[in-house]
Amino acid sequence: MKDILEKLFNGELLPSETTYDIMKEIGTGNLTNEELASLLTVYRMRPISSGEFAGFREALYDLSKKVNLEFENRIDIVGSGGDGKNSFNISTLSCFVVAGAGYKVSKHGNYAASSISGSSNLLQSLGYVFTDSEDTLNRQLDKANLCFLHAPLFHPAMKFVAPVRKAMKVKTFFNIIGPTVNPSKPQAYLLGAYSEEVADLYSDVMGQAGYDITVVHNIDGYDEISLTDRFIRITNSSKDIFSPEEIGFDLLKQEELYCGDSVDDAKQIFLNVLDRSSTKAQRDVVIVNSAFAIQTLNPEKSLDECRLEAEESIDRGNARSILKNLLNNQ
Known part of the structure; x- marks a missing residue:
């Protein structure tokens, strides 16, 4: 050494x-x-x-502790974190919307590192019990199109890193590696990055590793498509910059995406989006990320087609049913 x-x-x-x-x-x-x-x-x-x-x-x-899931053509929707924006759980909500549109989602996540509510905080508040049981995870995928892999259950090696990271109190490369090591090895990823540098890194490494990827970075620093500015989208074959308006969405203000001050606030926004009682801004930002995730699985489809699938997932109550089915199959 x-x-x-x-x-x-x-x-x-x-x-x-x-x-x-x-x-x-x-x-x-x-x-x-x-x-x-x-x-x-x-x-x-x-x-x-x-x-x-x-x-x-x-x-x-x-x-990592591997998990063998029976369903192919799965996707994970996950951000690098570390953007300091404290937005609500857009990626996690998008997982439910994509699952409600009929696709298989194996979500990998953890407790919040720099925000109020990480995916693990949110799901735990909703009554989800973390598990590393293959039978349980496969049953959830079958019945709910969605399962959740709580990172600490699958990455025992990280226990040797935790004390040093805690003592250093700064971001390290482990923050950006985490989203790329889903132990269920989904075929596809929608990866969010807090910087263009990290976005390029993700596209290089994950593309060469053989995954179907879409990597997104919002120009104003979000690790997801926030609709608050232009955003970069990188796929296996292209790199583009879009504005919200040119893909049919309104430009949003950052404060419209604020998570709140507690996990309970994040939980309420989550339920509001699924119950069709959220603000338009909250709904739109979930729809656009869900649409790009669906297009990652179906590159032959137009973004408008994928957007329609995402909207119908919410409007028909399918995304809300995913939560019910997930909790009923623990």
């Missing part, structure tokens, strides 16, 4: 094989806290390369 740190301090990039081995050492508790802190500090001071990221990601996935 001393030689590796010397190379990093000298500005060298590491090959993916080396970062794979480093992550394996981290995940088995073979690095000291001081060595790990030094490593994380390097990647706070310079961007991580796609090769380095790929090695870390692959090893963390290999260290």
